[in-house]
Amino acid sequence: MAAATRAIASQGLGAPTAVIAKEAGVSNGSLFVYFDTKAALLNELYVALKTEMATTSLVGLPSGGEPREQMLHVWTQWMRWAMASPEKRRALAQLLVSDDITAASHQAVNTAFGAMADLLERSRANGPMQDAPLSFVLTLTNAIAETTIDTVIREPADAETLTRVAFDAVWRIIAGI
Amino acid sequence: MAAATRAIASQGLGAPTAVIAKEAGVSNGSLFVYFDTKAALLNELYVALKTEMATTSLVGLPSGGEPREQMLHVWTQWMRWAMASPEKRRALAQLLVSDDITAASHQAVNTAFGAMADLLERSRANGPMQDAPLSFVLTLTNAIAETTIDTVIREPADAETLTRVAFDAVWRIIAGI
Amino acid sequence: MAAATRAIASQGLGAPTAVIAKEAGVSNGSLFVYFDTKAALLNELYVALKTEMATTSLVGLPSGGEPREQMLHVWTQWMRWAMASPEKRRALAQLLVSDDITAASHQAVNTAFGAMADLLERSRANGPMQDAPLSFVLTLTNAIAETTIDTVIREPADAETLTRVAFDAVWRIIAGI
Amino acid sequence: MAAATRAIASQGLGAPTAVIAKEAGVSNGSLFVYFDTKAALLNELYVALKTEMATTSLVGLPSGGEPREQMLHVWTQWMRWAMASPEKRRALAQLLVSDDITAASHQAVNTAFGAMADLLERSRANGPMQDAPLSFVLTLTNAIAETTIDTVIREPADAETLTRVAFDAVWRIIAGI
DNA sequence: GATGAATGAGCTTTCATTCAT
DNA sequence: AATGAATGAAAGCTCATTCAT
DSSP states (O other), X not given: OHHHHHHHHHHOTTOOHHXXXXXXXXXXXXXXXXXXXXXXXXXXXXXXXXXXXHHHHHTTOOTTSOHHHHHHHHHHHHHHHHHHOHHHHHHHHHHHTOTTOOHHHHHHHHHHTHHHHHHHHHHHTTSTTTTSOHHHHHHHHHXXXXXXXXXXXXXXXXXXXXXXXXXXXXXXXXXXO | OHHHHHHXXXXXXXXXXXXXXXXXXXXXXXXXHHOSSHHHHHHHHHHHHHHHHHHHHHTTOOTTSOHHHHHHHHHHHHHHHHHHOHHHHHHHHHHHTXXXXXXXXHHHHHHHTHHHHHXXXXXXXXXXXXXXXXXXXXXHHHHHHHHHHHHHHHOGGGHHHHHHHHHHHHHHHHHOO | OHHHHHHHHHHOTTOOHHHHHHHHTSOHHHHHHHOSSHHHHHXXXXXXXXXXXXXXXXXXXXXXXXXXXXXXXXXXXXXXXXXXXXXHHHHHHHHHTOTTOOHXXXXXXXXXXXXXXXXXXXXXXXXXXXXXXXXXXXXXXXXXXXHHHHHHHHOGGGHHHHHHHHXXXXXXXXXXX | OHHHHHHHXXXXXXXXXXXXXXXXXXXXXXXXXXXXXXXXHHHHHHHHHHHHHHHHHHTTOOTTSOHHHHHHHHHHHHHHHHHHOHHHHHHHHHHHTOTTOOHHHHHHHXXXXXXXXXXXXXXXXXXXXXXXXXXXXXXXXXXXXXXXXXXXXXXXXXXXXXXXXXXXXXXXXXXXX
């Protein structure tokens, strides 16, 4: 998994399985003992990274707090995770656009984002997005996060400010204030 | 160009040049009479599609109007173009993440988006994003547009509503109201 | 012919016919109006260059002189031609090893070398090579000339000396003195 | 290596890698497991053949003998090797003029020819070629050998005689007698 | 289970040659 | 006669996957 992350981060989705295997310190053939196909590996990696991202972002969520406070907490940890794991982030960016990622994998990820969806649901109550499909709101939030992360990675100097500005934007979208 | 759009939309960036050529009704070799490499073809297609998108969105811009009114005009046409050209839109989504797209191509596209950047600059004046890098605001707007388009393509029934909701969100982000 | 010489000298036998045509300032297709195939062009060029070389070397041959004197005359002009026409020489070196050169072309060249063969015949009379096939003696002389030319082109400083040393060697081979 | 020799001898340097692989009884792709590129294969073959030729020619060299005796020994074995391995000889003739052969390969070959160069150096002492560059003498000897081999292969009947006549010629060139 | 050599389908690119204009 | 766009066969090389050991 870690080897695949590194290989894909540096070489893209076209990274040969041979490279991934060598990076992992195992033989060429061993890779296929654990993954039936390259696509299977990619799917597993996708789910693992996305899940890790969601889990990390949701850890320590103040259970009784206000939605905004909770959302800020999640957002901050989300950004922190991305900043701390540029390779995972880069690999994820590639995986996001791969044709090999199956609907099942997307579904699995959605599950991991369940808690975040709940939070979004609570956050948008009475807001301007209350009637939109929740999946749309989730995707939108995600897109803004990705964009912010990309920008922040490119110019880490303004990380703090930009992260805050972006959060305000998200909140304005969802809650309308 | 059209053939490449179709081929890439249906088979992804990995679409063989032979398929593109056949789709265009010319021979394998003829393709390389007009494009030195496959990468050159992809770049040209990228610039063409992006430019078409920008141009179409900006056409008939009410020159003297309010920023919000102008922005809405652009947004509407942007969505309409995307809805009307699902294949171009799908091809573009693939090209956006291709490693083959050169900095020069991105630059060429930026030029085509100049008018839109201007509009954004005026729109955000005195708003909450007035101090963020303009490129960030542009990228953000773009990301929201892409997300909206993706959703709308998947569920065309709610197109009208969703398009409007999304625009309001964008405006809230930029202008803060 | 001149264009082909330049193209082959710089790009080798693999020089595309398109390059030769452009070098000649004519269109792609025009080349095939005058030469049925690329091989035909190569053959014609081979014969032309070899013939020019032989003719130039034999020009002004002192008719009544001693064989050695005549041979030296030929040798000197041969070297001079090669030094003065490095591109022709380089093209010729390539053509010499081409599979495309037909037996007919080799025959045609042999004819052009008739006078030189005569001279060699007279030169070797009573010498140690009097019983060897004349064609062998001719080929041998040629090989030594080519080697000398190649060396001289690589280090033009010692041209005079080397040319003389090589001639003495040739004469020693043929006449035995 | 043997397969490449056969393929190149019969089809020239343009012999497809697919043909070489099939000749070797392995698959297309396997060839590239052992040779990074076709050029790498050619280089390796060139060095192998040249080295074999040098080694074979130098084997059993009478250590204490006269230069002429030693030279004759080498010459005889050289010719014998060439006669016995017409395919290797033919492949070598092609490789000699290939642009793909690197300077490193030529260097490697030169090393293998070191003993022969030594022998030539001793042979030409006090002779008419004592002041010429040794490399020129070596190249010249080589050229005469190649020419002789070519002729002998074409007319094997006179092999013995021609080989002897050619050796005398070489010796006359080098030692002057 | 682990290995890594072997595989061969598949891809991009080149170029001699043709032929309608 | 001259043109040059069109052609398509052919070539080198890559890589996911298999399988005997």
